[in-house]
Amino acid sequence: MYLMTNQELQALVEKVSLRDFHRPFLHRAQFNSRLLTTGGRYHLNDHHLDFNPHMAAELPLEEFVGIIKHELCHYHLAMQHLPYQHRTHEFKQLLLRVGGSRYAPRLASQTARYHYQCTRCHLDYYRQRQINVRRYGCGHCHGKLTLIAEEKARG
Numbered sequence: 001m002y003l004m005t006n007q008e009l010q011a012l013v014e015k016v017s018l019r020d021f022h023r024p025f026l027h028r029a030q031f032n033s034r035l036l037t038t039g040g041r042y043h044l045n046d047h048h049l050d051f052n053p054h055m056a057a058e059l060p061l062e063e064f065v066g067i068i069k070h071e072l073c074h075y076h077l078a079m080q081h082l083p084y085q086h087r088t089h090e091f092k093q094l095l096l097r098v099g100g101s102r103y104a105p106r107l108a109s110q111t112a113r114y115h116y117q118c119t120r121c122h123l124d125y126y127r128q129r130q131i132n133v134r135r136y137g138c139g140h141c142h143g144k145l146t147l148i149a150e151e152k153a154r155g
């Protein structure tokens with residue numbers, strides 16, 4: 001999936017909230033690049049949601065929406081002063097009903113052998129196999145790709 005902006009993220013979270021929870025999302029949603037293995041985070045103090053930009057960029061939209069639903073479960077339960085933590089019955093039931101994801105998916109960036117980056121827009125590409133960078137450019141801006149890191153084969 002391509003890189004979405006904070007504004008597009010906000011609009012998507014509002015849309016999913018109305019469509020699947022039948023309640024409006026009235027706070028702020030934003031990307032936080034410090035999130036690494038978690039997909040998102042709900043902040044009880046000001047009710048804003050953080051999302052992992054690597055997951056938004058790498059996952060199919062449908063899977064990223066699963067992460068949005070997960071965070072919206074925390075949000076809507078807390079807004080109604082209901083138990084909102086993972087272990088609670090309320091959270092599990094709501095997550096099941098809306099089809100939210102239970103765990104953050106593993107990203108290619110955590111398992112792939114090759115890490116390339118676009119020299120123009122700096123989008124990351126993670127691949128099991130080598131890319132011929134003379135033939136293939138960035139799918140987002142057609143810039144030139146460069147190899148950033150190569151993991152030694154495991155095992």
Ligand SMILES: [Zn+2]
Pocket residue numbers: 070071074086
């Ligand atoms: Zn959670």
Ligand SMILES: [Zn+2]
Pocket residue numbers: 118119120121122123138139140141142143
């Ligand atoms: Zn690019």
